[in-house]
Amino acid sequence: MRSVRHVGGSVVNGIWRLGYASRFFVLTLLKSPVSFRRFHQLTMREVYFTGVLSLIIIVVSGLFVGMVLALQGYETLQKYGSSEAVGTLVALSLVRELGPVVAALLFASRAGSAMTAEIGLMKATEQISAMEMMAVDPIARVIGPRFWGGVISMPLLAAMFSAVGVFGGYLIAVVLIGVDDGAFWSQMQAAVDWRQDVLNGVIKSCVFGVAVTAIALFEGYDAPPTAEGVSGATTRTVVTSSLAILGLDFILTAFMFTGV
Amino acid sequence: MATQNLIEVRDVTFTYDVRPVLKGINMTFARGKVVAVMGQSGCGKTTLLRLIGGALKPTRGEVRVAGQVVHELDTDGLYRMRRKMGMLFQFGALFTDLSVFDNVAFQMREHTDLPDSMIRDLVLMKLHSVGLRGAHGLMPSELSGGMARRVALARAIALDPMVIMYDEPFAGLDPISLSVIGNLIRRLNDALGATSIVVTHDVQESLKIVDYCYFMNQGVVEAEGTADAIKASTVPYVHQFVWGEMDGPVAFQYPCPPYTEDLNLGADRA
Numbered sequence: 001m002r003s004v005r006h007v008g009g010s011v012v013n014g015i016w017r018l019g020y021a022s023r024f025f026v027l028t029l030l031k032s033p034v035s036f037r038r039f040h041q042l043t044m045r046e047v048y049f050t051g052v053l054s055l056i057i058i059v060v061s062g063l064f065v066g067m068v069l070a071l072q073g074y075e076t077l078q079k080y081g082s083s084e085a086v087g088t089l090v091a092l093s094l095v096r097e098l099g100p101v102v103a104a105l106l107f108a109s110r111a112g113s114a115m116t117a118e119i120g121l122m123k124a125t126e127q128i129s130a131m132e133m134m135a136v137d138p139i140a141r142v143i144g145p146r147f148w149g150g151v152i153s154m155p156l157l158a159a160m161f162s163a164v165g166v167f168g169g170y171l172i173a174v175v176l177i178g179v180d181d182g183a184f185w186s187q188m189q190a191a192v193d194w195r196q197d198v199l200n201g202v203i204k205s206c207v208f209g210v211a212v213t214a215i216a217l218f219e220g221y222d223a224p225p226t227a228e229g230v231s232g233a234t235t236r237t238v239v240t241s242s243l244a245i246l247g248l249d250f251i252l253t254a255f256m257f258t259g260v
Numbered sequence: 261m262a263t264q265n266l267i268e269v270r271d272v273t274f275t276y277d278v279r280p281v282l283k284g285i286n287m288t289f290a291r292g293k294v295v296a297v298m299g300q301s302g303c304g305k306t307t308l309l310r311l312i313g314g315a316l317k318p319t320r321g322e323v324r325v326a327g328q329v330v331h332e333l334d335t336d337g338l339y340r341m342r343r344k345m346g347m348l349f350q351f352g353a354l355f356t357d358l359s360v361f362d363n364v365a366f367q368m369r370e371h372t373d374l375p376d377s378m379i380r381d382l383v384l385m386k387l388h389s390v391g392l393r394g395a396h397g398l399m400p401s402e403l404s405g406g407m408a409r410r411v412a413l414a415r416a417i418a419l420d421p422m423v424i425m426y427d428e429p430f431a432g433l434d435p436i437s438l439s440v441i442g443n444l445i446r447r448l449n450d451a452l453g454a455t456s457i458v459v460t461h462d463v464q465e466s467l468k469i470v471d472y473c474y475f476m477n478q479g480v481v482e483a484e485g486t487a488d489a490i491k492a493s494t495v496p497y498v499h500q501f502v503w504g505e506m507d508g509p510v511a512f513q514y515p516c517p518p519y520t521e522d523l524n525l526g527a528d529r530a
Contacts, residue, residue, distance in 0.1 A: 125356070126349045126351070126353035127354075129349065129353065130347070131355075133313055133342055134342065134343075134370070135338075135339035135343045135370075135371065136367075136370050
C-alpha cells in the first residue's frame with residue numbers, strides 16, 4: 001500500500017512540476033518583448049557568457065570529433081575503394097547529427113549548468129526576492145535575457161562545431177592520409193544539400209537551444225534555496241537536458257530525414 | 261485626510277499548507293515611527309513582512325498599506341505599491357554581478373527616466389548617508405558583512421520610500437556595525453519621514469531605537485508596547501526573551517521522555 005502511495009505521489013508531483021515548468025516557459029515567452037525592449041544589452045551579455053565563453057570547448061571537441069570521423073570513415077571506405085567519399089561522410093555526420101547533438105550536450109554541461117547554478121544562487125541569496133520587492137519582474141529581467149542568449153548561441157555554436165569538425169576531417173583525410181584534395185571537397189559539395197542537411201541541422205540546434213536553456217533556467221528558478229538544492233538542480237539540468245536532447249533528436253530525425 | 265496608521269494588519273491568519281504560521285494577528289504601524297516585531301525564529305515575523313510586501317496572500321484577514329488592501333491589488337498595482345517600499349534583506353541580497361554604485365542605482369534606472377548625471381549624484385548622496393561614498397566602485401564580494409548591509413540600506417532608500425522593512429538587520433554583525441546599522445535605521449527614518457518595520461530578535465539593540473514594539477510567539481501577538489513597557493513587562497515569555505533567560509516558557513530541553521527513563525535508571529538490570 002505504501003509503495004502504491006509513493007508511486008502515486010511521485011506521479012502527481014511530476015505532473016505538478018511539469019505544469020509549473022510549462023507555466024514558467026509560457027511566462028518567459030510572454031515577457032520576452034519586455035526582455036528585448038528594455039534589457040537587450042543583457043541579452044547580448046548572455047550571448048557572450050553562454051556563446052563566446054563556450055567556444056573553446058566547442059572548437060576543441062569539434063576538431064577531435066571531425067578527426068576521429070575521418071580516421072574511422074577512411075578505414076571503412078577504403079575497403080570499398082571509395083576513400084574520397086570520406087569528406088561526404090564527415091560533413092553529413094556533422095551537419096545532420098553530431099554537430100547539433102554533441103554541441104548541445106556540451107552546451108548543457110558548460111552553459112546550462114552555469115545558468116542553473118547562477119539563478120539558484122541568486123534565489124538562495126534572496127537576490128530574486130529583492131528584485132521582486134523592488135517592483136522589477138525577475139522573469140523579464142533575469143530569465144528572459146538568459147533564455148534568448150542561450151537560444152541565439154546554440155545554433156551558432158553547433159555551426160562552429162560542424163565547421164571545425166569538417167576542418168579536422170580535412171586535416172586527417174587530406175593532409176595526413178593523402179586523400180585527393182579536390183575529390184574531398186567536391187564530393188562533399190555535391191552530397192550536402194542546403195535545405196535537407198544544413199537547414200535541418202540548424203532547426204535541430206535551435207530546438208535543442210530552446211530545450212536546454214528552458215530546462216536550465218527552470219531548474220535554477222525552482223531550486224530549493226540551499227547549497228544541496230542548488231547542487232541537485234545543477235545535476236538535474238545536465239541529466240534532463242541530455243535526455244531531452246537525445247529524445248528530441250530521435251523525433252526530429254524521424255520527421256526530417258526518414259519521411260515518417 | 262491621511263490616517264495616522266500607514267499599515268494595518270487586521271485579523272490576519274496565514275497557513276503554509278496546513279501549518280498555521282499566523283493566527284488572527286492585529287497590528288498597526290503609525291506613520292513616521294520605527295516599530296520592531298520581535299520573537300523567536302519561526303514565530304512568523306518574516307511571513308508578516310512578506311504579507312505586507314504582497315509576496316504572500318493571507319488565508320484570512322487583510323493587510324492595508326496606505327489604505328489599499330495588499331492582496332486585492334493586481335500585479336501592476338502591487339508593483340506600483342512596492343516602488344514606495346524599501347526592504348533590507350537579512351544578508352543584504354546585493355546583486356553580486358553589479359558594483360556598489362550599480363546596486364544603489366538599480367531602482368533609479370528601472371523606475372525613473374532620470375539622466376545619468378543626476379543618478380550619479382543621487383547614488384553618491386545615498387551612499388554618503390550610510391558612510392560608504394568612497395566604496396562606490398567596489399563589488400559586493402569586496403565588502404564586509406556590515407558594509408554590505410549598509411549598501412543594501414542605501415539601495416532600500418534609493419527612491420525615498422514611505423515604508424522601509426528590515427528583515428533581521430542586526431544578524432551576524434560585530435558591535436560597531438550593529439550600532440552603526442541601528443543608528444542609521446533611526447536617522448534615515450526620521451530624515452525621510454518614512455515608517456520603518458524592524459523584524460529582529462536582537463532585543464537590546466532594537467529597543468534603543470524603536471518607538472513601539474510587538475512581541476510574537478507561535479503566530480500570535482504575545483505583548484506590545486513602548487521600549488520601556490517591554491523592558492518592564494512581566495509576561496513570562498517577554499521577560500525570558502528580553503533578559504535572555506535560559507529556561508522559562510521556552511524550555512531549554514527539546515521535548516523528550518523523562519531523563520531517568522532514557523538512561524534506564526532504576527530499572528531491573530539483572
